[in-house]
Amino acid sequence: MELEYPKQVILKDGQEVVLRILRQSDLEQLLEFFGRIPDEERWYLPHDILDPSLVGQWVRNIDPRRVLPVVAEAGGRIVAEGLLRRRIFGCVQHIGLLRVLVDPDYRNRRLGTWLLLDLINLAVSFGLERLEARFVVGPEDAAIQGARRLDFFEAATLPRYAKAPDGRYLDLKVMIKRLHPGWDDF
Numbered sequence: 568m569e570l571e572y573p574k575q576v577i578l579k580d581g582q583e584v585v586l587r588i589l590r591q592s593d594l595e596q597l598l599e600f601f602g603r604i605p606d607e608e609r610w611y612l613p614h615d616i617l618d619p620s621l622v623g624q625w626v627r628n629i630d631p632r633r634v635l636p637v638v639a640e641a642g643g644r645i646v647a648e649g650l651l652r653r654r655i656f657g658c659v660q661h662i663g664l665l666r667v668l669v670d671p672d673y674r675n676r677r678l679g680t681w682l683l684l685d686l687i688n689l690a691v692s693f694g695l696e697r698l699e700a701r702f703v704v705g706p707e708d709a710a711i712q713g714a715r716r717l718d719f720f721e722a723a724t725l726p727r728y729a730k731a732p733d734g735r736y737l738d739l740k741v742m743i744k745r746l747h748p749g750w751d752d753f
Contacts, residue, residue, distance in 0.1 A: 572637075574685070578676040582641065586685055589636035593645065594626045597638070600645040603670050610732050611703045612666075637685060639669075639678055646670040649682040651689050661696040667710070679710070683717055691746050698746065703729045704738040711740060719744045 573587040589597070601609075601616040609616060616622060629636065632655050639647035652664040665686055669679045690698055700719060702711045719742040727736035 576681040596645045646673045663695045665700045698744040
């Protein structure tokens with residue numbers, strides 16, 4: 568399948584941003600982007616995105632059959648990153664997993680929505696039937712609302728599943744979006 572990148576999108580303030588697939592040569596830009604994500608938000612990610620060896624290994628070994636990373640670029644900088652994870656075998660290979668990170672300076676400008684829409688489109692083109700996204704209740708409430716606007720629904724809430732840096736336990740919300748070929752769900 569031919570991926571149609573780069574793509575230009577217009578943010579709600581009129582700024583143009585380019586969406587494209589992450590390249591191995593993006594390692595330094597990606598690390599700089601990850602460094603702009605606030606500590607309290609990085610805490611809830613599954614990996615230490617400030618570890619250059621970990622991020623370098625990931626970038627060098629991208630397998631687009633399993634993980635497709637899309638970045639948003641503005642002014643020569645990566646300002647957002649989204650991942651579509653796929654399983655290529657087994658009982659849940661019809662479900663994709665999503666993650667989106669947006670630079671604090673680019674939030675509330677619809678960049679996260681553009682990235683989510685692009686990842687949904689990719690998932691449909693890959694024949695996936697559902698998408699799953701996980702959010703920590705409280706710190707990620709804005710992302711939960713954004714997912715709801717794109718027809719994600721709450722599939723489960725795992726009480727006291729995540730642990731904040733201060734030791735408090737927080738709920739983890741699992742949200743699902745059903746996909747239909749050809750965008751007929753929009």
